[in-house]
Amino acid sequence: xxxxxxxxxxxxxxxxxxxxxxxxxxxxxxxxxxxxxxxxxxxxxxxxxxxxxxxxxxxxxxxxxxxxxxxxxxxxxxxxxxxxxxxxxxxxxxxxxxxxxxxxxxxxxxxxxxxxxxxx
Numbered sequence: 001x002x003x004x005x006x007x008x009x010x011x012x013x014x015x016x017x018x019x020x021x022x023x024x025x026x027x028x029x030x031x032x033x034x035x036x037x038x039x040x041x042x043x044x045x046x047x048x049x050x051x052x053x054x055x056x057x058x059x060x061x062x063x064x065x066x067x068x069x070x071x072x073x074x075x076x077x078x079x080x081x082x083x084x085x086x087x088x089x090x091x092x093x094x095x096x097x098x099x100x101x102x103x104x105x106x107x108x109x110x111x112x113x114x115x116x117x118x119x120x
Contacts, residue, residue, distance in 0.1 A: 029081070030081045035087065039072055042069045043091075043095060045061045045062075045064055048061050049061025049065055066095065066096060069092070070096055072088070072091060073088045073092030073096055073098070073103070074107075076088025076089075077092065077100060077107075088100070
């Protein structure tokens with residue numbers, strides 16, 4: 001995203017958002033035990049699906065691992081915490097095959113043009 005000028009005054013809505021964010025910040029602190037546990041469980045499903053001899057179980061495990069992994073990477077890449085953000089970037093690249101740079105650009109555009117047929 002392009003860098004904007006730094007001398008632009010902050011809007012009233014932006015001031016309100018900053019105040020609300022400070023009040024609820026404690027609600028979105030990551031629980032490292034849950035974050036790491038979900039990532040390890042999903043990575044184990046990914047490995048099991050990749051190396052199984054049963055094609056049906058492989059499809060199910062890989063599908064679940066990619067679906068859950070996508071949500072884990074999405075959640076972790078929302079910059080709630082620097083460590084969790086780095087884990088999300090690594091996890092998304094390994095299990096889902098997406099770079100964090102591509103994902104952030106696509107994701108931010110999605111939020112700018114939500115439900116716009118030609119953009120989203």
